[in-house]
Amino acid sequence: MGLMLASLTVLLFGSAVCVFTGGSGKSASLMGCVTSVIAALLAMGAAGTILWTGGESSLRAPWQVPFGSFFIAVDPLSAFFIIAVSLVCALAAIYGTAYLGPYRGKKNLGVSWCFFNLLFASMLLVVLSRNGILFLIAWEAMSLSSFFLVMFEHEKAEVREAGWVYLVAAHVGQACLMFLFILLGGQNANLDFDKFTTPVGAASTLFLLAVAGFGAKAGFVPMHVWLPDAHPAAPSHVSAVMSGVMIKTGIYGLLRMVSLIGAPAAQWWGWTLLIIGAVSGIMGVLFALAQHDIKRLLAYHSVENIGIICLGLGLWLLGVSINNPVLATLGLMGGLLHVFNHALFKSLLFFGAGSVAHASGTRNMDLMGGLGKRMPQTSLAFAVGAAAICGLPPLNGFVSEFLIYIGAFGILAKPGAIGSPAVGGLIALAALGLIGGLAAACFAKVFGIVFLGEPRSEASAEAHEAPRPMLFAMIALAALCILMGLAGPVAVKLVTPVAEQLLGNANVSETSAMACGLLRKISLAGGALLILAGALWGLRSFLLAKRVNSAGPTWDCGYLAPNSRMQYTASSFAWPVIDMFRWLVRPRLHVLFTKGLFPQKADIASHTDDIFRRNLFAPLFRLLSELAQRIHGLQEGRNQLYVLYIAITILVLLLVKVR
Known part of the structure; x- marks a missing residue:
């Protein structure tokens, strides 16, 4: 616990110092980055020890605030989220030092770094808190600090609107949490978590309040409407933190409250999360596919991946309610591991989006193109993140989705598998399959439109590679995505202590061993594939070493005047898929043809509202x-x-x- 307190102290100290160095953007960035990295290392050291030993560390002290004590603790569930939060925040701080460079002298960067450190500290305190009042204080601090970070460019009308929508959504969710804690506190007038009691007959009400309160932060459909506006409005390193880990505090809160409420009162608890997960995942990826703004597209993919996490948690609750420990364990471990994996590849993708927007001066994909030649390292890192978010092996996104898949297949393969559990498995399988296919189509569009082809604007034609701190953060996350994918069994071991805490039965280790056995074979196949690819690349380089290579323009079928207008746009690439689901997402197509034998101009545009x-x-x-x-x-x-x-x-x- 000493390391955690030291981490919080460093963050608060750095936050205070940054305010007084605001006149010097370079000093503020250096102080904000250094304190964030030091605090992250301290926090990960404390959390890693807890995960390794499976123990718990706590601190309880009296304070003047009513309804309990100042009570914080670290257990495996908290430790798991602390590692994810600390890792992403540290890399985001490194990335932010270069990303905010163009704003020096134009913005007070000291204030921005102050709120960044406060956001980091408040997220840590959320997962440490074991008292309702302390939890709500930390939750409010997290909402307000992220609100001020979203409002970084408040002079823009769309940024102000995004900030206010986010603030309203955050406080609607917090109102539900206040009712939840009041009911759990009951007649004890004590809001320490270990004093909570579930009133007779109120378990389902408490569960619904938890889903509504924490779902507003996590981005469950239809409570996701703040997310596609807030993430594009914020600076890219803040978007990575908000999407990668801040919305996961909603998942943490839901897991913590379910563990306090007790075992599911009925199967519909699991069904609720399964349906929310399927709807969020499918609608999120469909809305993402229709976007032109690269950061808005990634924001909708956060809704999609929260849906995948919910599918795993739904199988967990369904498995507990029907006394199927294998289903419960695989669903829970798959959902938890996807929390961590999404933190890695989504942060990487937001860093990549910030880099291309930084270089091209726009977030509109239709004004990009050809950036792969001009930003080779960024394009390679983005490609790794894109493959990971699509769930392709041997990357980390595949590992967590694989656990959910085998859990759903397991319930179907069980002899006499009929009734609602089997239907739940079918829903999870169908949703995951559809989400994966649509995500692959979406990121084929993103990578092709942004990095391939020819530049669609002068700024894209003159784009340059990202600065070194930004590249370092992207390469580190890309390496972790590959490592977590190849070391699938190790990744499962990371979440096993958390699953044992929440399930509390001996079958967790057996199920974990079974999953590790399957993933070990996949990891070996993935490693062999990478070795083969490396060998072929080396052979190619050797054969071409003594040959004269010449470069020329791409063959244009004999056409003498090619230009960027001949390429696919983001809209035209995605339209065939969007048109298939027009009954669901309701796209609008505007077509304007000029009259005459030789029309000089024609316009066609598509738009898909939420x-x-x-x-x-x-x-x-x-x-x-x-x-x-x-x-x-x-x-x-x-x-x-x-x-x-x-x-x-x-x-x-x-x-x-x-x-």
Whole structure:
């Protein structure tokens, strides 16, 4: 626990110092980066020890805040999330030192780094907290610090809108969490987690409050509407932290609360997460496929991957409710491992997106192209992340999805597999298969449009490779994606202590050994494939070493005036797939042809709105706005009137109490 307290102290110290170095962007970046990296190493050291030993470390101290004590602890579940948070934040800090370089002298970078360190510290405190009040304080600090980071370029109208939508969503979720803790605290007037009791008959209500409260942060559909706006608005290293680990605090909170509430009261708990996972995964990847903004596209893929995590957690709860420990273990381990894997490849992809936007001056993929030749290291790292997020072997995304697959297949292969468990397995398999295929189509579009072909703008034609700190962060994450994929059995061992804590049975080690056996064969095949590819590349280099190589333009079928307009755009590449699902995502196609025998100009454009925002939240917000305007007269600015409101409220409360 001493290392964790030291980590938090370093972050708070760095945050305070950064504020006073804001006039010097270079000093603020250096201080913010150094303190983040030191704090991350301290935190990972403490968490790694807990995961290795399977033990627990805690600190409880009295404080003046009511309803319990200052209570923090590290157990395997907390340690697992601490490692993910610390790793991503450290690399994001290194990346951010170069990414924020162009803003020196234009923005107060000290304030930005202050909130970055506060976000890091608050995420650590969220997973450490064992008291409801402390947890809510940390949760609010996390929401506010990330809000100010999203508002970095607040002079832009779309950034301000994204920030306010995110703030509203965060506080709607927090309201649900307040009710959850009040119910768990009960009559004890103590919100320490180890004093929580589940009221008789209230377990299902508590579960639904946890799903709503933590799902708003995680990005469950339809509570995801803040995410596609906030992530593109934030600086790319902040987007990586928010998408890679901040939204995972919602998954952490859900796991923690389910463990406190107790075993599932009914099968519908698992069904709830299965349906949320299938809908979030499929809708997230479909909306991603329709995007032109590369960071907005990646934000929707976060919704997709949260859906995959939910599929695993749904199988976990379903397995517990039907007393199938193998299904429960594989679902839980697959979901947990995908939390970590998504943190790696999604952070890598956001770093890559920030690099190409940094070089080309735009996030619009239709204005990019040909960046692979100009940014070879970035393109290679991005390709690794793209393959990993598609779940392709031998990369890390495949390992976690494989565990969910074999869990779902296992329930179907069980003799006499009928009824809802078998249907749940079918839903998980169908959703994972469809998500994987659509993700492959989406990232074929992204990589082809951004890195291949010819530049579609002058800025893209003059693009340059990213600075070294940005490249270091991307290469480190790409290496981890490959390592976690090749060392699948080791990755499973990483989450086994967490599964043992949450499941509390001896079958975890047996199921883990079975999964490791299967993954060992896949890892050997993947390693052999890489060795073969390396050998062939070496043979090619040897054969071409003494030959004169010449380069020329790509063959253009005899056409003498090729240009970038002849290439696929992001819209045209994705349209055949989007058109197949038009009944679901409701795309709009605008076509304009000029008249005459030889028209000089024709326009065609497609646009896909988020149907949940357009049809659900936009009407709701309009209704609330109209209601607020009607009751605005109650707020006239006179103190006497406000005193009258207070007196009436007190009188009503007294009457209720007397009654």
